[in-house]
Amino acid sequence: MRLLLNTLLLIFSLAITALCLWFASHAPWYGILLAAWFFALINTMPFAIMHEAVHGVASRSAWGNRLIGVVAGWAFPTSFLLQRRAHLNHHDNTRTDGELYDYSLAHRPRWLRNI
Numbered sequence: 001m002r003l004l005l006n007t008l009l010l011i012f013s014l015a016i017t018a019l020c021l022w023f024a025s026h027a028p029w030y031g032i033l034l035a036a037w038f039f040a041l042i043n044t045m046p047f048a049i050m051h052e053a054v055h056g057v058a059s060r061s062a063w064g065n066r067l068i069g070v071v072a073g074w075a076f077p078t079s080f081l082l083q084r085r086a087h088l089n090h091h092d093n094t095r096t097d098g099e100l101y102d103y104s105l106a107h108r109p110r111w112l113r114n115i
């Protein structure tokens with residue numbers, strides 16, 4: 001049931017985002033702004049579903065999480081596997097010295113923070 005609901009939400013959100021892209025390509029400038037705003041709002045849904053899949057809760061099965069995570073990843077310039085690896089690493093290291101991307105420590109080279 002969980003996988004079915006997330007699949008329906010994913011299909012709905014991907015369809016709406018595609019509609020926003022189509023609308024933006026045919027609209028005047030103010031329509032483009034409206035489409036971009038709505039695209040940004042609705043495109044959080046595939047990311048949220050991919051996030052659930054990363055944590056293994058979008059479906060009760062591993063294959064369901066992988067399948068819906070891969071499809072949700074199509075909405076972003078990343079892959080599900082890369083996102084899963086990076087995101088779980090993020091949770092393992094949140095707010096530690098090893099995962100500082102918003103500022104530099106005095107004893108570390110500044111260029112190193114973005115790697």
Ligand SMILES: [Zn+2]
Nearest residue numbers: 051055087091
């Ligand atoms: Zn998370």
